[in-house]
């Protein structure tokens with residue numbers, strides 16, 4: 241299928257472009273490069289439309305010129321903390337931008353959409369593992385923007401027959417096993433890359449945000465899912481929709497949680513280098529524990545993560561950071 245990958249120059253989008261291409265689809269990247277990388281696009285060697293979701297004419301051009309049959313929508317701002325400080329930026333890009341995209345898809349009769357949602361739509365868990373029927377009560381604006389889009393997708397399906405898969409990712413991590421693609425966010429705020437930057441000596445220390453959570457060691461717990469496993473889930477979600485499967489909202493995680501301190505220790509083990517930490521106050525908008533019940537993804541998409549342990553995930557990230565950890569600037 242001809243698949244427009246909106247946000248395909250970014251971290252998860254670029255790995256998914258590769259996975260789509262590897263199974264014979266024709267991905268086209270649409271991206272404004274606000275946080276994405278021209279060098280990732282170059283490495284992938286697929287058609288690229290430089291455009292912005294907030295400029296509808298760009299989207300119409302991409303959908304029409306490439307005769308797009310399905311859209312994968314990764315484009316968003318995605319820093320929890322920043323969304324608390326500057327919600328306007330998040331509602332504008334993540335919600336208004338998505339309305340523009342869905343409207344263009346509707347006009348061009350593109351009926352399939354795979355969307356990057358998040359476990360941040362659940363808010364504070366009321367059970368140790370989150371399944372898809374857990375109440376969705378976000379605790380930060382970022383999570384609200386994603387929940388609003390999920391609702392739009394439900395309504396567009398009902399009214400216009402646009403089929404969707406909202407993939408609620410847990411914490412994306414790692415890099416491609418061969419080191420071609422990797423995680424390059426500026427500023428970097430994610431735990432694993434920050435630990436690696438401290439190990440490498442690029443940063444002095446890692447602030448642990450909160451050591452008084454009600455968890456076994458007082459630090460937050462997250463479910464780290466390898467970016468290539470996430471990419472594979474997208475391919476399966478597209479196959480599901482194109483095979484006339486019903487729309488769905490589905491968790492993509494491993495089902496195992498690791499605390500912030502465990503990630504620090506694992507980084508030290510993988511790199512053989514110390515990760516100096518500073519115990520700091522809690523960060524606004526953080527839930528104490530986010531771990532997936534990924535039963536539905538297994539049953540409906542026949543998807544299982546290949547990376548089920550933290551160490552190999554950190555090893556792929558370390559490979560990327562040892563090479564350089566950044567794409568060259570265009």
Ligand SMILES: NC(=O)c1ccc[n+]([C@@H]2O[C@H](COP(=O)([O-])OP(=O)(O)OC[C@H]3O[C@@H](n4cnc5c(N)ncnc54)[C@H](O)[C@@H]3O)[C@@H](O)[C@H]2O)c1
Pocket residue numbers: 246247248249250251252253270271272273274275276277291292293294313314315316317318333337356357358359408409410411412413425
């Ligand atoms: N990284 C995670 O752990 C995680 C977890 C859950 C959900 N998500 C979601 O997955 C998606 C991808 O995350 P990522 O880590 O790859 O982020 P990223 O910043 O690397 O990628 C986002 C891409 O979207 C592009 N983009 C943003 N706004 C755009 C616009 N208006 N028009 C065109 N392109 C635009 C950026 O240039 C970038 O290439 C996001 O929607 C994010 O909310 C990420």
Ligand SMILES: O=c1ccn([C@@H]2O[C@H](COP(=O)(O)OP(=O)(O)O[C@H]3O[C@H](CO)[C@H](O)[C@H](O)[C@H]3O)[C@@H](O)[C@H]2O)c(=O)[nH]1
Pocket residue numbers: 318319320358359360409410411412429430431432434446447448449450460461462500523526530
């Ligand atoms: O310097 C740091 C950075 C992070 N953390 C902690 O490490 C955990 C993971 O934090 P990340 O910033 O790596 O990831 P988040 O869980 O905040 O966010 C990720 O998962 C979210 C879902 O909860 C969103 O989808 C978001 O896009 C994605 O980046 C959190 O407890 C955070 O407080 C630290 O202690 N110190």
